[in-house]
Amino acid sequence: METMSRQADIELVQELAAGHEGALAEVYRRHGGPVLGLAKRLLRDPNLAEEIVQEVMLRLWNNPEKFDGSRGSLRSYLLAHTHGRSVDLIRSESSRRMREEREAHLAVEAGLSLEEEVWEMALADHVRQALSELDTDVRKAIELAYFGGYTYREVAKLLDTPEGTIKSRIRSGLQRLNGLLANSGLAPVS
Amino acid sequence: MRVEVDHYEVQDLLGAYALNAVDAAEEIAVESHLRHCDDCREELEQHREVAALLSTTETFAPTDLWETIVRQMPTETASGPTNTSEPPPIALEKPHADVVPRRRRWLQPIAAAAVLALVVGTTIVQTARLGAANEQLALARANVTELTEELERPPLNAAVTQAMTGVDTQRLTLGSQVSGSNAIIVLMPDGTGFLAEHTLQPLPPDRTYQLWAIIDGKIISAGILGSDPGVVPFRIDPQGFAGFAITEEVAGGVEASENDAVVAWLEV
């Protein structure tokens, strides 16, 4: 199943590289929703989020060779790019307004609000299940970094925990999630 | 610019790196290491797949957004979901491109004129910034010249000795596991620094070593060192630097380096 969809990704990108617009349309149909969802979650601004989606899709169209199907799925490639660009925007000095809004969110997010938001997100059941099996401290660190767009140093400040601890919680948490999800047949086993 | 760091230090950072949760200097360090470490690359890919599973199952992707994308695709299309009776698209013109400049991620927080960007792997130097960058470069050169003149009256080596024995002086060793070369820089609290000692190979006269500082997430040219540097003074903002690197460039130096760091020191 994993291999099949990986193969489908590769073929899709090959078609797209050959200039078939329909292939990009298919990529958008398959992955556009989650890509937009992630950008919106991070940026809290639908217009900026749409710009990120445009950029991510157009980059794939213009530089299809940057996607290496042997390295990972198209979904994770697009989401990693989306996450990176959204975080760029959050951290760029030009978006002071956004930063101020973020700061206002800080206190709230460190509390329950982010957890609730994540809970309300349309996560797959087994992903939600896996997340709930993590230690609370570990889950919080991952959620703040991934959905909040904070650096691990910022997360450390927010949670009043040493930086090194947060760094290793994020890593071990992702490894644990991989193990939990691998049981449900979804994550790649290393 | 690519620099080396320890495998275990990088491993430690891989989770945070996969979630884009590291700072600029760490990002450089990780990316440099990933180029030659399969284990770390594999682990990173795995983290990214897991992160991707955390994304929503929402499948709705709005049609009007797709139409906006199609209008920007730089191609003549006769098929696809777009309305072909529309006027031809303005190729490559992106709305609000200024808001989301396409650049290396770790170059993002760069303040316009203050910085000379080192671009990894690609040659994207924003032309609009070149003017300012050139000015900065000239400034960096002038700074070095002026400092050299200023310091050569009392012999430079004496100044270095004084600097190196000073209580508040920092001594940083830029190294490389590949070449085995190293370079020692000393930094005084006021931001004056020296390339004090090094084992860098002399270069042909049309080449030069160039020093870069990573300060507050920005990559700044700290000086053109010359093809066979002796003791070279430079000046940086002493607050919050996170790394130094030396690259080899064409004589005169560059605004943005595409070369591997010859030696580097990173605060990881």
Ligand SMILES: [Zn+2]
């Ligand atoms: Zn490694």
